[in-house]
Amino acid sequence: MKAVLGIDVGGSTTKIVGFDESGKLIAPMLVHANDQITSIYGAFGKFISENGLLLDQIKKIRVTGVGASFLEKGIYSLKCEKVSEFGSIGRGGLYLSGLEKALIVSLGTGTACVYADINGETEYLGGTAVGGGTLMGLSKLMLSMDNVHHIYELAGQGDLNKIDLRIRDITKKGDFSSMQPELTVANFGKISDIADKSDIALGIINMVFESVGTTAVFAAKAKNIKDIVLIGNLTTIPQAKTIFRNIENMLGAHFIIPEYSQFGTVIGAALSES
Numbered sequence: 001m002k003a004v005l006g007i008d009v010g011g012s013t014t015k016i017v018g019f020d021e022s023g024k025l026i027a028p029m030l031v032h033a034n035d036q037i038t039s040i041y042g043a044f045g046k047f048i049s050e051n052g053l054l055l056d057q058i059k060k061i062r063v064t065g066v067g068a069s070f071l072e073k074g075i076y077s078l079k080c081e082k083v084s085e086f087g088s089i090g091r092g093g094l095y096l097s098g099l100e101k102a103l104i105v106s107l108g109t110g111t112a113c114v115y116a117d118i119n120g121e122t123e124y125l126g127g128t129a130v131g132g133g134t135l136m137g138l139s140k141l142m143l144s145m146d147n148v149h150h151i152y153e154l155a156g157q158g159d160l161n162k163i164d165l166r167i168r169d170i171t172k173k174g175d176f177s178s179m180q181p182e183l184t185v186a187n188f189g190k191i192s193d194i195a196d197k198s199d200i201a202l203g204i205i206n207m208v209f210e211s212v213g214t215t216a217v218f219a220a221k222a223k224n225i226k227d228i229v230l231i232g233n234l235t236t237i238p239q240a241k242t243i244f245r246n247i248e249n250m251l252g253a254h255f256i257i258p259e260y261s262q263f264g265t266v267i268g269a270a271l272s273e274s
Helices: 038-049 083-096 132-143 149-153 197-222 239-251 261-271
Strands: 003-009 015-021 025-031 058-064 081-082 101-107 113-117 120-127 184-186 229-232 254-256
Touching: 003 038, 015 038, 015 184, 025 083, 025 261, 058 184, 058 261, 083 239, 083 254, 101 149, 101 197, 101 261, 113 197, 120 149, 120 197, 120 239, 132 149, 132 197, 132 239, 149 184, 149 197, 197 261, 229 261
Parallel strands: 003 058, 058 081, 101 229, 229 254
Antiparallel strands: 003 015, 015 025, 101 113, 113 120
């Protein structure tokens, strides 16, 4: 077997995936470490070990991400080909969703919006600095918490009625005009004296996802498309599906969180031909 590998190198997290000769996806993997080099070699070693691969069975390695520069000399005897992160986001999102064209939104430390179509066109449309970094920073400041799993578990008990100001809070009952009563007017605009840590945790998550969702809808409208594919680490947070479904109902978009959404960019890197 000759496999093509994709590697996405983040700050201290490396994602790795492979495709065999028949084009079958080899299950993606993620490794955390204290520095990029440790993370890269840890991910590579674990991946080839668990999948029974030898070095001479690896046809090509394509790398992307902010830490790709750490692989100037390749991995062991294998050369690494650098590929565009935005191009990888586009290709990965289309592959996972099965769509011919879509807006692909990568939810990482910040958020990037990329238009992609089946003809290979990719266009970076902008994004927002709101993302996972915002969620973690505000959680550390407001909740003294920095474990994302603990944050979303706590948020599962939260109540947004104690946090956010909505249309129904400032409009006469039954007189909502063309706007949805649940539409947020101001995140944290109605924070209650009795709001507890679970309410605040949910408010932070909701604010991040609403900011990202609104940005994505505007970007999609600019390209006259409705399908928005969400990829990246934040898509694995349990509240994501519910919150994006609510945005979808209010703003008329179509959000898709596909299987393996966390690995969209690294899958796109492995599929690159450039």
